[in-house]
Amino acid sequence: MTRPTIIGLTGSIGMGKSTVAEMFERAGVPVFDADREVRRMQGPGGRLVAAIEAEFPGSTDETGVLRDKLGKLVFGDKAALARLEAIVHPAVAEERGAFLIEHAGQDMVVFDIPLLFEKGGSEAVDVVVVVSAPAEVQRERVLARPAMTPEKFAHILSLQVPDADKRARADHIIDTGTTLSQTEQAVRTLIDELRSQSRV
Template sequence: MTKIIGLTGGIGSGKTTIAKYIETKGIPVYIADERAKIITNSPEILSLIKEKFGQDVFDNDVLNRKKLANIVFNHPKQLKQLNQIIHPAVKLDFDIWLQNHSKFEYVVKESAILFKSNNFIKFYITIAVVTPLPLRIERILLRDNTDKAEIMKRIDNQLSDNELIEKCDYVIYNSELDISLMQVDAILKKLKIK
């Protein structure tokens, strides 16, 4: 049976960079956020979003993610409603992906909300990627077209690094990439993955 490694961390922690490194070791990686963006563009999901949030979050029938994010990250009830639309679809997508990768001994599921989505029970191990807050903010400012206030709203909607450290089996401290990758290699070695 395929063992699932849960990989998590807050926005800007570098978890996707770590996930892509693990993938170079021959371990399939499911990046939940990337898949959620694809799934969100399906006609069924777009219809549910339009039904719940109205035409205001669309520009010429194209979902305006920034408008939607502005609503959900300012109103926890709205975020919960969006999650009720997206999470079941992502779970189903992951289950299908997992079936398609069942020949592998290990796979990785990378998700910022690994513990919030109540699916961590089936993980073989869990790994947290943690990074000092100023570095996370700097990374997000460089990557995303947003401001510090919006970043803080998103961070406030996620588990803190301390909570992740407490919940996870392993922790990768991701301030310097080369040191972080050495930590990944050490974890993989413990799992007898080279």
């Protein structure tokens, strides 16, 4: 049995990746959202809560992982971040595998992975789609977020592959510097294009 074409959807902070993922879902393409899965696994009764509490005492309570508290423990500490990723990443990979089995009958699925290039995930997908926007649009979006500062934004950018590099390595680019309707049309056009290629 053939498996679905796997679209790797990625983009730097503030580029509109989550919005584009929703557009794929509205078009009927199943989306595995890595961030959403992490939030679920770190929520009340989540499978990662005990392991994270053991590694980072005081970072959880009955509601699950206290993301702000955990963030302060790992922010700027590469060793701590690596310990957290060693807990989270294998669990995400397992959930992604289960998602692929669940949607084996689809012609395509989307893996929404923020750090696709940073963590070497591009090898596990068939098509890489990068969501991008002009730098000034990105900055305006990010700095409008609660508790975001220019310093925090700069630090996050320093951990991510630059947008220009992502665009150069992409198979397709979705520009979100346009209107929402134009972006959604670009997504639907891309889906049609990928379907026509798969039939060749």
